[in-house]
Amino acid sequence: xxxxxxxxxxxxxxxxxxxxxxxxxxxxxxxxxxxxxxxxxxxxxxxxxxxxxxxxxxxxxxxxxxxxxxxxxxxxxxxxxxxxxxxxxxxxxxxxxxxxxxxxxxxxxxxxxxxxxxxxxxxxxxxxxxxxxxxxxxxxxxxxxxxxxxxxxxxxxxxxxxxxxxxxxxxxxxxxxxxxxxxxxxxxxxxxxxxxxxxxxxxxxxxxxxxxxxxxxxxxxxxxxxxxxxxxxxxxxxxxxxxxxxxxxxxxxxxxxxxxxxxxxxxxxxxxxxxxxxxxxxxxxxxxxxxxxxxxxxxxxxxxxxxxxxxxxxxxxxxxxxxxxxxxxxxxxxxxxxxxxxxxxxxxxxxxxxxxxxxxxxxxxxxxxxxxxxxxxxxxxxxxxxxxxxxxxxxxxxxxxxxxxxxxxxxxxxxxxxxxxxxxxxxxxxxxxxxxxxxxxxxxxxxxxxxxxxxxxxxxxxx
Amino acid sequence: xxxxxxxxxxxxxxxxxxxxxxxxxxxxxxxxxxxxxxxxxxxxxxxxxxxxxxxxxxxxxxxxxxxxxxxxxxxxxxxxxxxxxxxxxxxxxxxxxxxxxxxxxxxxxxxxxxxxxxxxxxxxxxxxxxxxxxxxxxxxxxxxxxxxxxxxxxxxxxxxxxxxxxxxxxxxxxxxxxxxxxxxxxxxxxxxxxxxxxxxxxxxxxxxxxxxxxxxxxxxxxxxxxxxxxxxxxxxxxxxxxxxxxxxxxxxxxxxxxxxxxxxxxxxxxxxxxxxxxxxxxx
Numbered sequence: 157x158x159x160x161x162x163x164x165x166x167x168x169x170x171x172x173x174x175x176x177x178x179x180x181x182x183x184x185x186x187x188x189x190x191x192x193x194x195x196x197x198x199x200x201x202x203x204x205x206x207x208x209x210x211x212x213x214x215x216x217x218x219x220x221x222x223x224x225x226x227x228x229x230x231x232x233x234x235x236x237x238x239x240x241x242x243x244x245x246x247x248x249x250x251x252x253x254x255x256x257x258x259x260x261x262x263x264x265x266x267x268x269x270x271x272x273x274x275x276x277x278x279x280x281x282x283x284x285x286x287x288x289x290x291x292x293x294x295x296x297x298x299x300x301x302x303x304x305x306x307x308x309x310x311x312x313x314x315x316x317x318x319x320x321x322x323x324x325x326x327x328x329x330x331x332x333x334x335x336x337x338x339x340x341x342x343x344x345x346x347x348x349x350x351x352x353x354x355x356x357x358x359x360x361x362x363x364x365x366x367x368x369x370x371x372x373x374x375x376x377x378x379x380x381x382x383x384x385x386x387x388x389x390x391x392x393x394x395x396x397x398x399x400x401x402x403x404x405x406x407x408x409x410x411x412x413x414x415x416x417x418x419x420x421x422x423x424x425x426x427x428x429x430x431x432x433x434x435x436x437x438x439x440x441x442x443x444x445x446x447x448x449x450x451x452x453x454x455x456x457x458x459x460x461x462x463x464x465x466x467x468x469x470x471x472x473x474x475x476x477x478x479x480x481x482x483x484x485x486x487x488x489x490x491x492x493x494x495x496x497x498x499x500x501x502x503x504x505x506x507x508x509x510x511x512x513x514x515x516x517x518x519x520x521x522x523x524x525x526x527x528x529x530x531x532x533x534x535x536x537x538x539x540x541x542x543x544x545x546x547x548x549x550x551x552x553x554x555x556x557x558x559x560x561x562x563x564x565x566x567x568x569x570x571x572x573x574x575x576x577x578x579x580x581x582x583x584x585x586x587x588x589x590x591x592x593x594x595x596x597x598x599x600x601x602x603x604x605x606x607x608x609x610x611x612x613x614x615x616x617x618x619x
Numbered sequence: 620x621x622x623x624x625x626x627x628x629x630x631x632x633x634x635x636x637x638x639x640x641x642x643x644x645x646x647x648x649x650x651x652x653x654x655x656x657x658x659x660x661x662x663x664x665x666x667x668x669x670x671x672x673x674x675x676x677x678x679x680x681x682x683x684x685x686x687x688x689x690x691x692x693x694x695x696x697x698x699x700x701x702x703x704x705x706x707x708x709x710x711x712x713x714x715x716x717x718x719x720x721x722x723x724x725x726x727x728x729x730x731x732x733x734x735x736x737x738x739x740x741x742x743x744x745x746x747x748x749x750x751x752x753x754x755x756x757x758x759x760x761x762x763x764x765x766x767x768x769x770x771x772x773x774x775x776x777x778x779x780x781x782x783x784x785x786x787x788x789x790x791x792x793x794x795x796x797x798x799x800x801x802x803x804x805x806x807x808x809x810x811x812x813x814x815x816x817x818x819x820x821x822x823x824x825x826x827x828x829x830x831x832x833x834x835x836x837x838x839x840x841x842x843x844x845x846x847x848x849x850x851x852x853x854x855x856x857x858x859x860x861x862x863x864x865x866x867x868x869x870x871x872x873x874x875x876x877x878x879x880x881x882x883x884x885x886x887x888x889x890x891x892x893x894x895x896x897x898x899x900x901x902x
Contacts, residue, residue, distance in 0.1 A: 252865040255659045277868060280662050375848070435760040435849045436744040578866045582851075590850035593761055 202237050202515035203508035210239045210512050213257070213264035215250035216313070216497070217243055218463055222533035229525065230516055237512045248378070248577060254278075265505045266513050268313070270497045271301050271571025272401040275309055276616075282309040283501035283510055290522050290540060298539045301397065301571060302498045310498025311517050314536035317556035317565065318383050318458040319491035320421075320479035323472055326350060326453040329362055338489035340416065340482035347424045350453060365450040369424035373442045374434035374592045379456060381585025382577060383492070386568045388414040391486035393569050400572030404617075406609045408602045413484045415598050418588070420482070421456065431592040448472060454479065459553040460496075463535065466550075476552045478559060491556065493565040495539065574612035583608045653874035659864065671875035680851055681876060684859040691766065691855065692834040698774050699830045700823070703781025708815075710782070711789050721786070725779040732776075736843025739772045743844075765845045765853035772840055777833070781826050788822030789815065817900045824895040831891060835884050856880055 202208075214223070220243040227239040242264070244250040250268065257263050258281075269278045285291070286308045291299065294312065302310030320343075324334045327346060330353045337343045347369045353359055359366055373379040391410045393400040408414075427434040437446075443461045446452045448468035466473035482488040501513045520526040521540060530536050531546040537553055538546060548554055559565050573579040584605045590596035596604075653671055657664035675681055706724050710717045727735070740759065747755040758764040792815060800810050838857040841847065847854030847862070854862070860880065864873035 248866065255865055255868070258660055277658065277660055280660065377848070430757065432760040432849075433757055436740075436758075575867060578868070582862065582866055586848070586850040589848055590852075593849045593852075595761070595850065595852070 202234050202512040204511070205236055206508050207236050208238070208506075208508045208512045210237060210266065210509055210516065211242070211264040212239060212266040213242045213244065213250065213253065214266070214268050214499075215244055217245040218460060219534045219536075222529065226520060226526070226529045226533070227516075229529070230519060233519075234512075234515070237516065239516065248581065251577075263502050263504065265502045265509050266517070267500055267502065268497045269302070269310060269500045270495070271576060272304070272398065273571060273573070273576035275302060275304050277576075278500070281500070281502050281504060283503040283514075285309060285311060285501065285514070288514060288518060290518060293522070293540045293542050295539055295541055297567075298495055301495055302500070310500045311521065312495045312539045313497045313499060314495070314530075314534070315493055315539050315560075316458050316460060316496045316537070317478065317491045317493050317559065318386075318456070318568065319481050319556075319559075320454050321447070321457045321461065321476055321552070322479045323447070323450070323453045323475050324477050325472075325475040326359070326363060326366065326450075329353075329359055334477060334479060337479055340420070340484050340488050343479060343482055344420060347420070347454070351424045363450055366453065367451050368426050369452065370421040370454045371425050371437055371442050371446045371452045372418070372421050372427060372431070372434040372592070373437050373439055373455065374427075374431075374589055375436050375438040375441070377581040377585030377589065378577070379439065379585075380588040381580040381582075382570050383568070384414070384417070384456065384588075385570050385573075385580050385584050386492055387417045387481060387483050389569050389573075390492070390566050391483055393572070395567040395569060397567065397569040397572040400569040403572070404610065404613050406606050408606055410483065410485065411598070411602045413486065416484050417481065421454075425452075427592070432594055434592055435589060444468060456481070459537075459550070459556050462550045462552040474551055477555045478552075480559075480564065487566060490564045490566045491559045492568050493556075493560060494568040494571075574609055574616050579609065579612060649874055650878055652870055653878050655871055657870045658868045659870040660868065667871065671871040672879070674869075674872045675875040675879060678872075680854070681856075681859060683851075684854050684856045687762070687766070687854070688835060688837075688856040691769065691837070692831060694770055695773050695777075695834040696827060696830045698770065699777045699781055700826045702774060702778040703826065704785050704819075706778060706782040707785030707789055711786055721782070724782055727776045728780045730776070732839030733843045735772060735776055736840045739768065739775075740844050743768050759845055759853075760849065762852035769837075769840060769844055769853070772844060773834065773837070776840075777830060781830065784822050784826050784829075785819060788819035792818045817898070820895065820899040824892065824899065827891055827895055828888060832884060832888060835880075835887075 212223075212227075216223075220241070223243075224241050227241055231237060231239060244253050254263065254267060263281055267281075269275060269282065275282060284307050286306070288308070288311070290311065291308055298312045298315065299308050299310075302308065302312075322334055327334045327350060330350050332346045332349060334346070337346050351369050354366055354368070388408055388410045389400060389406070391413065392407065393403065422428060422431055422434070425434065439457075442452075442455045443457065443464050447455050447457075447461070448465045450469070450472060462473055462476065465476065478491050480487075480489045480491055483490075499517055501510055501517075503510070505513070521530060522542070527538075527543055527546055531538060531543065532549055535548060535550055535553065537548050537557060548557065570577075570580045573584075587596065587601040587605050591598055591601045654666060654668060655664045656667045656671075710721045710724070730738075743758040743764075747758050759768050796814060796818070797810060800814050805813065836857050837855055838861065841853070841855045841858050842861075845853040847858050851859075856876075857880075860873050860876045863869050863876060867873075
């Protein structure tokens with residue numbers, strides 16, 4: 157009996173204390189950022205030849221292996237630098253990890269931080285990279301997101317495009333050339349033609365798995381929020397992320413365009429009668445199951461899905477092209493482009509480590525070996541003007557580059573939203589989920605989101 | 620100090636130091652952070668008094684999550700203990716498969732919470748619709764099916780564990796007492812209510828307490844099953860606190876919520892323990 161009592165008491169104590177989330181200690185010492193002017197960027201001896209350990213923690217899971225190989229190549233050339241690469245899928249996940257690492261005083265030496273809002277949050281950790289040799293070789297606009305004042309805090313990783321990724325073979329089967337689809341109505345009509353053919357069973361032989369034209373990934377708030385939100389925001393701020401970052405209020409004057417755009421996909425998806433069916437469709441379901449297995453013809457994504465699809469079905473991967481995101485009342489023939497993220501160097505790391513980090517990044521994006529890795533191994537689109545003939549290898553990315561070169565690309569501005577992704581995903585994206593789940597009207601969704609924007613911005617400005 | 624006392628403290632020291640370092644100090648620091656405006660990243664922060672508590676209390680979602688969690692805890696305490704007790708009664712009967720069944724019922728408890736969440740998510744969203752029944756067609760898409768789904772998952776996972784606790788209790792009942800009852804002419808049902816249940820009351824104390832605190836603090840399963848979605852309607856308290864701290868970078872208010880949360884669990888648990896302890900009897 158007494159034993160039992162002791163057991164219950166200790167269990168109680170355990171439960172009490174475990175329920176308290178505790179955050180660890182913080183770094184007390186802010187190492188000066190002014191003492192590193194001697195860092196020999198031009199010299200070919202990173203860290204002055206002294207042994208250093210560099211830790212990279214990044215989130216682009218697609219390049220994990222290739223990045224590791226790249227660091228090994230680098231370490232052979234510069235044996236005094238030892239680099240470890242950690243990859244954590246998903247941007248929100250990696251940010252959680254950064255915060256946990258900061259709490260335990262172990263912030264990595266190279267990390268990803270993108271956009272004006274994040275730059276403000278991570279200000280204590282951002283090394284000024286303005287003096288780096290690659291700065292004046294960057295293509296126009298590529299440095300903007302991580303520019304604060306006239307200081308450059310990030311090296312652009314790559315540029316990516318978001319649009320309606322389309323299996324053109326399926327449209328060809330019903331006699332439609334997708335490259336001619338450049339307005340909302342044309343796209344709508346093409347979807348309708350394809351859906352009718354599917355419903356009549358005309359494509360049964362050619363595409364036995366095909367069920368619907370599209371799928372709405374309502375399970376992923378970043379698809380609804382971070383990406384699709386630009387349909388409403390980009391026109392309002394005319395593609396200027398800084399205007400967005402300065403805006404005290406958002407009016408969502410293009411909300412009807414967002415609704416139309418969502419309906420365009422919803423109408424020809426499994427959720428046409430009951431949109432709540434889309435709530436359980438996540439990114440991986442849409443890409444690896446629905447699109448790669450030929451169950452749908454179109455999903456809203458970008459060139460980053462190419463490898464995932466190719467692993468499952470090379471033929472489908474090679475017939476993927478972009479359809480524009482039709483924004484009614486603005487531009488109906490453009491895709492969205494963005495520098496998806498930036499490499500940043502931790503200001504609080506030791507001088508030698510920071511020097512090695514900068515040297516490595518410069519090597520990776522500016523040496524001939526590095527350029528080859530970036531384009532052919534990572535599959536990235538060059539963001540610097542000295543890459544010569546190196547062109548991205550996969551057809552989907554090539555198709556994106558065509559859009560970019562023809563001026564058929566507009567910028568995403570969601571990075572300027574107050575509190576960044578937390579707003580676009582957990583407020584806006586979540587509210588859209590609410591609409592699709594049937595718990596909210598579109599008007600309520602936009603009103604609520606606008607109200608939250610204003611209150612978050614006001615709080616941000618107070619600081 | 621007497622020699623024996625020194626030895627006493629010496630033996631206690633490792634445990635005490637760990638407890639102090641990993642539990643007491645972080646708890647105090649956590650309370651301290653709840654009074655600051657630290658965002659979890661910046662080096663500097665200011666003392667803001669009880670402002671964070673007001674922010675926490677004013678947040679609609681916090682109270683929604685609170686209510687959701689309380690209701691979930693209520694349901695799971697009853698279901699998990701009820702089913703666990705019934706399973707224990709079943710497998711303490713003497714029949715061939717009794718031992719094998721103990722193992723089978725306990726097995727789900729060996730699987731980690733995150734994994735379970737993903738497994739059940741697949742069952743709810745892929746296997747359920749495949750049955751073709753309209754009522755199973757659309758799970759996890761609102762707070763009703765999300766709630767039911769989480770409850771099913773937890774009952775499936777924890778009943779086996781509770782069963783083990785109740786088996787221990789039931790086996791501790793002396794045969795003589797049951798035999799005496801039989802000789803006095805007590806029926807099976809009467810024996811159950813007059814002998815078995817009062818005699819395993821200690822086990823109920825533990826069982827109720829464990830399920831109560833576990834359900835209140837539930838995190839992994841919630842995260843992997845629905846991640847709180849759609850639109851935060853399945854977000855339980857622990858996940859809400861986590862999101863406040865990590866997604867919104869508001870460590871102060873998150874910590875304030877954690878303190879409120881902690882006090883609530885403590886009070887409820889103490890009340891529960893006092894009440895159930897009164898019901899305990901000794902043979």
